[in-house]
Amino acid sequence: EVRLVDSGGGLVKPGRSLTLSCTASGFSFADYAMSWIRQAPGKGLEWVGVIRGRGYGGTTEYLESLRDRFTISRDDSKNIVYLQMNSLKTEDTAVYFCTRVWNYYMDVWGKGTTVTVS
Amino acid sequence: EIVLTQSPATLSLSPGERATLSCRASQSVNRYLVWYQQKPGQAPRLLISDVSNRAAGIPARFSGSGSGTDFTLTISALDPEDVAIYYCQQRGNWPLTFGGGTKVEIK
Numbered sequence: 363e364v365r366l367v368d369s370g371g372g373l374v375k376p377g378r379s380l381t382l383s384c385t386a387s388g389f390s391f392a393d394y395a396m397s398w399i400r401q402a403p404g405k406g407l408e409w410v411g412v413i414r415g416r417g418y419g420g421t422t423e424y425l426e427s428l429r430d431r432f433t434i435s436r437d438d439s440k441n442i443v444y445l446q447m448n449s450l451k452t453e454d455t456a457v458y459f460c461t462r463v464w465n466y467y468m469d470v471w472g473k474g475t476t477v478t479v480s
Numbered sequence: 481e482i483v484l485t486q487s488p489a490t491l492s493l494s495p496g497e498r499a500t501l502s503c504r505a506s507q508s509v510n511r512y513l514v515w516y517q518q519k520p521g522q523a524p525r526l527l528i529s530d531v532s533n534r535a536a537g538i539p540a541r542f543s544g545s546g547s548g549t550d551f552t553l554t555i556s557a558l559d560p561e562d563v564a565i566y567y568c569q570q571r572g573n574w575p576l577t578f579g580g581g582t583k584v585e586i587k
Contacts (some may be wrong), residue, residue, distance in 0.1 A: 397576075407516075407524065407567055409576040426574050455567040458522055461555075466571035469535070471523040 364388040364470050369459045371475030382445040384460030384472055392416045392438040395463035396430055398445045401474075402454040408456075409435075413443060450479045468469055482506050482570050484496035492585045498557040503568035503580045508548045512572035514554050515544055518581075519564045527566070528553065560586050 384396070395418070398410040411424035413434045420434040422434050435445040443460060457476050461468035483506040493499055503513065511531045518524040526535040528544040531551060541556040555562055563586055568579040 406581045407518075407569075407578040409569075409578065414574075423574055465529070466512075466576060467526065467529050467569060468516070468524075469526050469529075471525060473523050 363450045364462070366460045366462065366470055366472035368458065368472035368475040371458065371477045373478045373480065376450060376452060376479055379446065379448045380448055380450060380477060381447070382458055382460075382475055382477070384443045384445075386441045386443070386462070389462070391441040395466075396434075396436065396443040397462055397463045397468060398434060398443075399459045399468065399471075400454075400475065401459070402453070402456045405456075410458070412466070447477070449478075452479050455479045481575060482573050482577050484508060484558060484568050484570060484577055486566075486568060486579035486582045489580070490583045490585065492587050493558050494587045495560055496557050499558050499562070499584055500564055501553040501555075501584070503546075503551040503553070503579050505549045505551075505570060509570040509572040511547055512570055513544075513546065513551045514569045514571060515567065516567045517562075518567065524567065555584070558584070558586070570578045 365387045367385045374380050393415045395414045397412040400408050411434045413422045431448045436443045457474040459474045460472040462470040485504045487502045515528040516524040517527045532544045543554050545552050565579045565581045565583045
């Protein structure tokens, strides 16, 4: 079974850092791009960024407004993708979803982890 | 950035009725348009990729059409389990963007 388990969310003060993790199973993780999507309370979906698979060098793309503060990385030996978030702001409060990416659409989603900046 | 505008914001229909959801792009995305379904309290799930390709396990009552800037998601006969918010997403340009969503309710 293809599965993504997001974790690491919590309550954090403005200006602090937090790192989210997503553990994948059931597929050849290293071959897939992975993305983070966030959803503020009562709002729609917002793409955060993507990290490509080993065939594309693990390169990254980000939403421009987040590029200076957010970093996506991956550990293919552990099947984990990370989202490091620095200088957090109250507007970063959201549920963060880890997703598997196929042709730059999200074909598998984790259940999400909640980040509250307050 | 490509802006996706979804309409209507809310659609309220009776079971068995046809639901038509619209997604309009600010510039052409060719056929790189995807639909997701998010049921209350759940993560989104892939519904349709590249305009009209249903994902695995998606019932045949869901269909998609369109190209360029105008796209439609149709639910041929609404089932109570279809209550959800439906989002479109374009994958043709960076950054990837989503529409604001259409909420489908049962009358």
